[in-house]
Amino acid sequence: MSARRRLSLGERLVIAAPYLWIGAFFLAPMLLIAKISVSQSVLARPPYRPIFEFSDSLADIWAKAQSFTFDAYRALVSDTLYLESYLSSLTIAAVSTLITLIIAYPFALAMARAPERLRPLLIGLAAAPFWTSFLIRVYAWIALLKDEGLINNALMALGLITAPLQMFATPGAVVVGIVYSYLPFMLLPLYAALERQDPSLREAAADLGASPAQVFLRVTLPLSREGVVAGALLVFIPAVGEFVIPDLLGGSETLMIGRTLWNDFFSNHDWPAASAAAIVLVAVLMIPLLLWERARLADEDDAR
Amino acid sequence: MSAVVSWAQRATLFVGFVFLYAPIVILAVMSFNASRLVSVWGGFSTKWYAALLENEQLLHSAKISFAAALTSATLSTLLGLLAAISLTRFGRFRTRFLFFGAVHAPLVLPEVVLGLALLTCFVAFGVGRGFITLVIGHVTLTMCFTTVAILAALRDGDPALEEAAMDLGATPFGAFVRVALPQIAPAIVTAYLLAFTLSLDDLVIASFATGPGATTLPMRIYSQVRLGVSPQINAISTLLLAIVAVALGLAALVSSRRARRDGQVMTSLARAPDNAS
Numbered sequence: 364m365s366a367r368r369r370l371s372l373g374e375r376l377v378i379a380a381p382y383l384w385i386g387a388f389f390l391a392p393m394l395l396i397a398k399i400s401v402s403q404s405v406l407a408r409p410p411y412r413p414i415f416e417f418s419d420s421l422a423d424i425w426a427k428a429q430s431f432t433f434d435a436y437r438a439l440v441s442d443t444l445y446l447e448s449y450l451s452s453l454t455i456a457a458v459s460t461l462i463t464l465i466i467a468y469p470f471a472l473a474m475a476r477a478p479e480r481l482r483p484l485l486i487g488l489a490a491a492p493f494w495t496s497f498l499i500r501v502y503a504w505i506a507l508l509k510d511e512g513l514i515n516n517a518l519m520a521l522g523l524i525t526a527p528l529q530m531f532a533t534p535g536a537v538v539v540g541i542v543y544s545y546l547p548f549m550l551l552p553l554y555a556a557l558e559r560q561d562p563s564l565r566e567a568a569a570d571l572g573a574s575p576a577q578v579f580l581r582v583t584l585p586l587s588r589e590g591v592v593a594g595a596l597l598v599f600i601p602a603v604g605e606f607v608i609p610d611l612l613g614g615s616e617t618l619m620i621g622r623t624l625w626n627d628f629f630s631n632h633d634w635p636a637a638s639a640a641a642i643v644l645v646a647v648l649m650i651p652l653l654l655w656e657r658a659r660l661a662d663e664d665d666a667r
Numbered sequence: 668m669s670a671v672v673s674w675a676q677r678a679t680l681f682v683g684f685v686f687l688y689a690p691i692v693i694l695a696v697m698s699f700n701a702s703r704l705v706s707v708w709g710g711f712s713t714k715w716y717a718a719l720l721e722n723e724q725l726l727h728s729a730k731i732s733f734a735a736a737l738t739s740a741t742l743s744t745l746l747g748l749l750a751a752i753s754l755t756r757f758g759r760f761r762t763r764f765l766f767f768g769a770v771h772a773p774l775v776l777p778e779v780v781l782g783l784a785l786l787t788c789f790v791a792f793g794v795g796r797g798f799i800t801l802v803i804g805h806v807t808l809t810m811c812f813t814t815v816a817i818l819a820a821l822r823d824g825d826p827a828l829e830e831a832a833m834d835l836g837a838t839p840f841g842a843f844v845r846v847a848l849p850q851i852a853p854a855i856v857t858a859y860l861l862a863f864t865l866s867l868d869d870l871v872i873a874s875f876a877t878g879p880g881a882t883t884l885p886m887r888i889y890s891q892v893r894l895g896v897s898p899q900i901n902a903i904s905t906l907l908l909a910i911v912a913v914a915l916g917l918a919a920l921v922s923s924r925r926a927r928r929d930g931q932v933m934t935s936l937a938r939a940p941d942n943a944s
Contacts, residue, residue: 374760470683607870
């Protein structure tokens with residue numbers, strides 16, 4: 364690592380506002396959450412003892428630190444609810460990401476190969492749902508998936524089924540909701556990657572005797588890798604922490620980490636447990652991000 | 668080959684757009700259903716729209732949501748611009764990792780965690796919750812998105828242009844304002860719109876950060892959905908969709924005009940060497 368440098372006065376003025384903001388409204392609250400996570404459950408409602416004060420001597424601080432408890436963290440491991448919700452969130456998010464990719468790829472390909480004058484219109488149409496309310500789009504699916512909803516009614520009218528299918532309030536409904544709501548996030552990076560490809564590469568492969576399937580598998584697909592990765596991350600990461608979709612479509616059976624946190628905080632009032640789970644989640648999610656930024660900075664140094 | 672491809676292409680596009688739009692269209696149709704039930708068509712009616720206009724709670728929430736979105740998008744675009752400048756132009760300053768991590772964290776954190784952190788903070792310091800805390804929550808949530816959007820544009824820009832301006836006697840600030848800022852203007856607009864929609868759409872942070880006086884529209888819609896499906900929600904959703912559609916249509920019109928004008932500029936530039944020779 365090269366030496367860190369000091370900021371000039373002008374630079375300090377520029378960075379002050381965003382730094383103060385995230386310090387006051389992100390870092391400080393996260394520290395507070397960390398503190399609650401080691402507080403005792405009974406005392407875990409405001410103002411959360413033990414609280415350090417400026418007048419505290421070192422001995423006071425040590426005495427108060429003695430009362431820290433890692434019960435909440437121990438409970439995370441022993442009580443399987445959090446572990447189960449976390450694993451179930453990861454599974455639902457992974458399945459949804461895969462299905463989104465399978466739906467979005469041909470869609471993006473068709474958009475990217477459309478005549479050039481049509482493309483802006485197609486992108487606009489694909490992005491427009493993103494600008495309409497997320498909650499409203501999820502809400503629209505309730506009317507489709509319910510027992511007396513439109514899909515069941517249509518299937519029964521066609522005589523394909525005799526009793527309504529249980530679709531609403533299942534993990535499957537959550538997957539449908541996530542796929543539908545996050546489709547634009549997958550579609551747009553894929554489109555960008557596919558549209559950039561040089562058509563002469565495909566022509567060259569075809570001239571050299573590759574079948575259309577070979578051209579796709581050996582030219583188009585590998586060259587769109589960045590779009591696939593970007594789209595998958597944009598769908599997977601928010602889907603893991605999703606709250607609204609499982610709450611509206613998932614029923615009480617579907618465990619997802621966002622909802623478990625919410626319930627523990629608002630219904631069970633177990634703030635230390637929710638805080639400990641939040642802290643673990645932050646650590647798990649932030650480490651890859653920081654490692655990635657470190658690698659990028661190292662690459663920049665190499666490039667110099 | 669091309670005829671077959673274009674047939675498959677059309678089918679794919681058709682199926683894709685049906686999937687994207689069918690739920691929205693059904694919602695809009697249902698808003699004109701006289702019956703309260705989703706499954707029964709009770710004839711065409713605009714009564715839910717009439718009921719909506721008398722629903723002062725809902726209208727008040729809509730106002731709160733728009734005001735919060737305007738305020739927080741403005742603040743978060745400004746803060747995001749400053750943060751992006753810091754991350755691209757200041758090199759490896761001390762605490763860069765902390766700054767980078769904290770700025771990007773809300774991108775990967777579940778909103779519930781951020782909401783939880785903010786709420787405990789407000790409660791611990793005895794801050795009364797309302798419009799101001801709502802804006803604080805939304806700025807904290809959207810700032811990472813505006814930072815990332817502007818950061819990408821600043822990284823793509825050519826630093827040589829700013830250096831040239833400084834060689835010609837511009838101050839770093841002057842060079843930034845007159846050279847880099849125009850280059851990243853589209854990214855700033857995108858960042859603002861992104862922050863605006865995120866704020867307008869947000870349910871989770873708002874539930875944690877706001878108080879009884881400042882209930883946002885998504886919160887109102889959410890509680891109504893939980894109580895049972897109300898056709899009034901279909902009506903307000905359709906209205907919002909119509910507003911978005913008109914705005915997008917206008918934007919498309921403006922940008923196609925501009926594209927045509929730019930196209931003319933480009934063709935005349937392309938012809939310029941011919942004229943010169």
